[in-house]
Amino acid sequence: MHECRILFFGDIGGRPGRRFVLSQLPLLRERYKPDFIFANAENATHGFGLNAATAQKLHDAGIDGLTLGNHTWDQKEFWNEIDTLPYVCRPANYPKAPGKMYLVFEHQGEKLAVINLLGRTGIRTALDCPFQTATKLIEALENDGIRNVIVDFHAETTAEKYALGWFLSKKEGVCAVLGTHTHVPTADTRLLNNRTAFVSDIGMCGPHDSVIGCEIDPVIERFVEGKPNRLEVAKGAAVLNAVFIRLDLEQHCALSIERIQRIEESDV
Ligand SMILES: [Fe+2]
Ligand SMILES: [Fe+2]
Secondary structure (H helix, E strand, O other): OOEEEEEEEOOEOHHHHHHHHHHHHHHHHHHHOOOEEEEEOOOOOOOOOOOHHHHHHHHHOOOOEEEOOOOOOOOOOHHHHHHHOOOEEOOOOOOOOOOEOEEEEEEOOEEEEEEEEEOOOOOOOOOOOHHHHHHHHHHHHHHOOOOOEEEEEEOOOHHHHHHHHHHHHOOOOEEEEEEEOOOOOOOOOEEEOOOEEEEOOOOOEEEOOOEOOEOHHHHHHHHHHOOOOOOOEOOOOEEEEEEEEEEEOOOOEEEEEEEEEEEOOOOO
């Protein structure tokens, strides 16, 4: 057996999310002893998108790879910055965009790829089919000798996430399909086909008293009055959601998946 231990954080939201993830990293490292740490960073810069400066801070703190989502281009400069960031990959099913379609890591002679895909149900962006994109990409990686793959499936609906999870779990080498985007963790961690670690949604790392990361009252006013409020990242104590997965890189499968949640003790 060739065990590889991975921590994967859900959407890091703004300053509260970054602050709490970075403050918890030493404790989580000690507890889980991860070989690699990954995070979805689509909300890391002011809650909307990512820029090079924020990405670099997260990477400098020890996060090995960053994935994205529907907010990938919210920070306008990021379209031109992404190709300078070798540890960031964007959704592979954007029809045409700069940035990496996958990341490759090496652990004791075995290679491991991280892929990011966007769902198409309820996400208003022009996208190629995530199922076909994943199939082609995984075949291309296998031809390059990369037979261990983790997928961050950034999607709105549980059904699309389960469909892609079951679809990819039929392929040897898809070690994990991890849902992101809804910012709410789901209690359905499991192995699919005794091979692929799965969760519908990891949940976010961001302000705990919020509406999926945003200030509460402006969102309520949007729903109640239709007032076109600008949404801002909420303040205060944060919640951290992640999964810890153990892979067997020799058998190209997952061994286990475990949910992690931490809540900051008081307002900061
Ligand atoms: Fe998000
Ligand atoms: Fe998202």
